[in-house]
Amino acid sequence: MILWHCLALLLLITVQTCTAQRCDEFTDLDLSHAIIGTSLKVRLLLYTRDNVTCGTLMSHTNLSAHPQFNSSRPTTFVIHGYRPTGSPPIWLDNIKEMLLVRKDMNVIVVDWNYGAANVNYFKAVDNTHKTADNLTAFIKKMQEHGASLSSIHMIGVSLGAHISGFVGANLDGLIGRITALDPAGPQFTGTTPDKRLDVTDAKFVDVLHTDIDALGFRAPLGHIDFYANGGTDQPGCPKTIFSGSSYFKCDHQRSVNLYLDSLNRTCASKVFPCDSYKDFLDGKCLDCDRFGDAGCPVFGYDVTQWKDVLLRLNQTKTYFTTNSDSPFCMTSYRLEVVTWNQDVRRGYMTVKLHGNGEVAVATIDHKAAEFKRYTETKLFAQFDKDIQSVKKMSLKFSSGEALKPKHKLRLLRIRLTHLERKERPLCRYDILLEQNKEVTFRPLPCEESNF
Incomplete structure (x- = not known):
């Protein structure tokens, strides 16, 4: 009888434990x-x-x-x-x-x-x-x-x-x-x-x-x-x-x-x-x-x-906009370009930011931008990652028309402004872009006091 009670108690404890879990x-x-x-x-x-x-x-x-x-x-x-x-x-x-x-x-x-x-x-x-x-x-x-x-x-x-x-x-x-x-x-x-x-x-x-x-x-x-x-x-x-x-x-x-x-x-x-x-x-x-x-x-x-x-x-x-995988977030900049070509140029821009062993890429290709002499063209650049300290910058210009003559885009000034952090924009002056050729340079803090 004692053995039976012990077995019954053990069974009850087992059932309660299983129920609790x-x-x-x-x-x-x-x-x-x-x-x-x-x-x-x-x-x-x-x-x-x-x-x-x-x-x-x-x-x-x-x-x-x-x-x-x-x-x-x-x-x-x-x-x-x-x-x-x-x-x-x-x-x-x-x-x-x-x-x-x-x-x-x-x-x-x-x-x-x-x-x-x-x-x-x-x-x-x-x-x-x-x-x-x-x-x-x-x-x-x-x-x-x-x-x-x-x-x-x-x-x-x-x-x-x-x-x-x-x-x-x-x-x-x-x-x-x-x-x-x-x-x-x-x-x-x-x-x-x-x-x-x-x-x-x-x-x-x-x-x-x-x-x-x-x-x-x-x-x-x-x-x-x-x-x-x-x-x-x-x-x-x-x-x-x-x-x-x-x-x-x-x-x-x-x-x-x-x-x-x-x-x-x-x-x-x-x-x-x-x-x-x-x-x-x-x-x-x-x-x-x-x-x-x-x-x-x-x-x-x-x-x-x-x-x-x-x-x-x-x-x-x-x-x-997002990346295709996690982390999905992108980093937004405003890219302002002033050219001094005699003729109007139309095309697309790819921008790369280099820093801390990483490279962030922004491809601005939803439509052909128009670049006029001495006229500021504002572009919205969205990079796949955020580079905290930009050491170098690369630009590539493309007309998107492979069969037409290749043109050059002469930049009087570019200015890159981070839209999420309040920091001094980055600038560079007097750059020559040959179509479909990437140019890499070191950007500098813009000289303008009002930014």
């Missing part, structure tokens, strides 16, 4: 589920600094059952989008872990894979409203336990962006922040604000656009809208259909990768308010005076530092 995971489905179709089921997985890698499945009605959940802490909801193959998003682990590094908070991953996994996209769209109603009821329970709506941040990807908007509208726009990562366009473009994400759905709404010509939403939706690389054709993404499924989803998914970079503080991408991507590339939108001493905003998680001025401006449309 049990981790709930995101629903993993496959293509067969999507083909058959899934019925909506919303699961809420809680992560905190005490259980960063081990999710806890939350009750929708009894928050007291979850001692890890602290209603006095801010809460961030992460909401995925359409899952045509049923597989879990590959970025989930990274985003929840990075959020918890940034702040002591509750991170709740909204798993609506049963509902999003369906080859019938229209069915998944229908389920966005039901998912939003489910989340709305849960947040009201949070309020009953002392949570503040203003401390809630919702990060929604694609369809998840509109789910966030529906929840915000249900709660009268009192949620603190909605971050929308390439909000879905199909079935939402052209609809009224009550049928999609809208600037009134939260106290602060920031939106990233990366695929406006296909899966994403084109028009501005938030207090600040970021258009990465104009919102289309992200660098490094496939250009032809022969690349398979990545051709269709790479631009759309890039939104998450860019946001992860901002969370990880890998680097900060400065953004510039502008009416169009063309004007941005032409360097017509480099004035950030409207943002005061803080200068132009940065894309991503830390844009809230500019929240007050952005709210006063109501809706701000911004642009920035």
